[in-house]
Amino acid sequence: MAMIEIKDVFAGYGIGPDILTGLSLNVVAGRSYCIVGPNGAGKSTLLKVICGQLPPRSGSVMFNGQDLAGLRTDEVLERGICFVPQDRSLFTDMTIRENLQMGGYILKDSAEIDRRIEGVLEMFPVLKSRLGLAAKTLSGGQQQQLLIGRALVLRPKVIMLDEPTLGLAPKISRQIFDSMNELKAAGIAIIVVEQNARMGLNFADWGCVLDLGRMVFEGPSQDVLSDERIEQLYLGRKRQTEAAS
Amino acid sequence: MVQNIQIIILGLALGGVYALMASGLTLIFGVMGIVNLSHSAFMIVGAFIAFYAFTLFGIDPILSIVITMPAMFLLGIVVYKLIFARSFADPAKRSVMVLMTFALALVIEGTLGFFFSNIYRSTSPSYASDAVIVGPFFLPLGQLYAMAMSIVILLLLWAYLKYTWTGYAIRATMHNRTAAEVVGVNVDRISMLVFGIGMALAGASGSALSFVFSFYPSKHWEFVAILLSLVVLGGMGSLLGALIGALSLSVVAAFVSSNYGPTWSPVTFYLALFIILLVRPQGLLGKKSGL
Numbered sequence A: 001m002a003m004i005e006i007k008d009v010f011a012g013y014g015i016g017p018d019i020l021t022g023l024s025l026n027v028v029a030g031r032s033y034c035i036v037g038p039n040g041a042g043k044s045t046l047l048k049v050i051c052g053q054l055p056p057r058s059g060s061v062m063f064n065g066q067d068l069a070g071l072r073t074d075e076v077l078e079r080g081i082c083f084v085p086q087d088r089s090l091f092t093d094m095t096i097r098e099n100l101q102m103g104g105y106i107l108k109d110s111a112e113i114d115r116r117i118e119g120v121l122e123m124f125p126v127l128k129s130r131l132g133l134a135a136k137t138l139s140g141g142q143q144q145q146l147l148i149g150r151a152l153v154l155r156p157k158v159i160m161l162d163e164p165t166l167g168l169a170p171k172i173s174r175q176i177f178d179s180m181n182e183l184k185a186a187g188i189a190i191i192v193v194e195q196n197a198r199m200g201l202n203f204a205d206w207g208c209v210l211d212l213g214r215m216v217f218e219g220p221s222q223d224v225l226s227d228e229r230i231e232q233l234y235l236g237r238k239r240q241t242e243a244a245s
Numbered sequence B: 001m002v003q004n005i006q007i008i009i010l011g012l013a014l015g016g017v018y019a020l021m022a023s024g025l026t027l028i029f030g031v032m033g034i035v036n037l038s039h040s041a042f043m044i045v046g047a048f049i050a051f052y053a054f055t056l057f058g059i060d061p062i063l064s065i066v067i068t069m070p071a072m073f074l075l076g077i078v079v080y081k082l083i084f085a086r087s088f089a090d091p092a093k094r095s096v097m098v099l100m101t102f103a104l105a106l107v108i109e110g111t112l113g114f115f116f117s118n119i120y121r122s123t124s125p126s127y128a129s130d131a132v133i134v135g136p137f138f139l140p141l142g143q144l145y146a147m148a149m150s151i152v153i154l155l156l157l158w159a160y161l162k163y164t165w166t167g168y169a170i171r172a173t174m175h176n177r178t179a180a181e182v183v184g185v186n187v188d189r190i191s192m193l194v195f196g197i198g199m200a201l202a203g204a205s206g207s208a209l210s211f212v213f214s215f216y217p218s219k220h221w222e223f224v225a226i227l228l229s230l231v232v233l234g235g236m237g238s239l240l241g242a243l244i245g246a247l248s249l250s251v252v253a254a255f256v257s258s259n260y261g262p263t264w265s266p267v268t269f270y271l272a273l274f275i276i277l278l279v280r281p282q283g284l285l286g287k288k289s290g291l
């Protein structure tokens, strides 16, 4: 059974037009999803709807049979859905330890938070040696690791990442995907929006192509990768740039 | 030498009170990102409450903070709900919020002027006009008490921000609003709370100013200009910056006043505001350095 059931969701900003136009998607526990699609398709908007930052105009988002509509971000976090947004929202002037502690903010239990941070640090040794430094001193890739680590403090069931490799060198991007593979191995469901469609689809179990606010195709990642029509419409340019580099 | 130390003492005493006044302004800026031009008008409201608590019931103006702070906190929550909560949700309206605080200052001033008229008032507890002589130094008790009261309140505020979960959430929101939201801070509730706290601090400032200065409804323009200079010097949104700005500029103003006459003292602040904005608009500690 699906853990998250998104059904016929319409959503938009303010009095603006619908950005999501009847979108549906099922997320199964422990499985990983890669969402690809052109700029402005509504990928980030979808993640914002799931995590409660943007209430849908109609349709429903169910989590384990319970409607998430009307819940605030903190209430969604409590249920085990964490979000790593596109804009690298770290507390750049706070230390790495403080950033991780803020990750556990909703627990409001310092001892428990510190215990969990120990666990998170085992996965990210780079952070461990720099706990007292300001987060802004980290490189782009390390900041992304900190963002993931901060989300992991809550031991989520689902983690959503919006373009985690944006602006990172290919080698660093692979490290981020290595980390994501560890999460996958730990049984956490992952929803990742990825510009580098090939890398994202190779990582994920399930691929989704989003365009104009709805799913135009979804299926096992390898099917998405090998579908010629999708390749032409959505992945084509990527392959050329990759071939060039 | 003795005279210089005397001037520094007087400057610091006043600076402590200015720091209390500026704390609410900088806190609200840090969380909401708006310069609340009505801050001083709310201080005058607090001063009026302290004034009537004193003249009608004989309540000492320092003790009157047990009335002014909660009363102004509640008023702040109401004002936030009525005016800012909705505008805040709508990005198009956000840009006019500073103008709204300007309008709010005018409304408060007009209302106070209508009911109480623009005559000079001040509370006059016995210590307000008293002084102690320590060696060669002259220490006006009223200003010293006001400074002590300010420092106690600022220390409590600092401890609240540093050692409570809500304080932690407030600081996080000041650092990065979206990041705070992502980790589950209810930033709307934090904004409302901080506006209330800022107003409570304005209320306490009102209690203090009621016996340190004489006041009348339109006096707030003078204060808001001074507070802006302190807060801009220290760095908008930084509490420590506001404290440093308040103490240092007050001492400078005290020297200017003693050398060139008291009419030049406010000019020190206005000139400082102008120069800082030109040379180092982010101030000493900038917004992002938090406490």
Ligand SMILES: Nc1ncnc2c1ncn2[C@@H]1O[C@H](COP(=O)(O)OP(=O)(O)O)[C@@H](O)[C@H]1O
Residues within 6 Å of the ligand: A013, A016, A019, A037, A038, A039, A040, A041, A042, A043, A044, A045, A046
């Ligand atoms: N905060 C916002 N307010 C108004 N419109 C927005 C906002 N965020 C995104 N949009 C609009 O929604 C559309 C989809 O954006 P987004 O979901 O970020 O696309 P993607 O992540 O697929 O590139 C775009 O046209 C964008 O302009």
Ligand SMILES: [Mg+2]
Residues within 6 Å of the ligand: A043, A044, A045, A086, A162
């Ligand atoms: Mg996006």
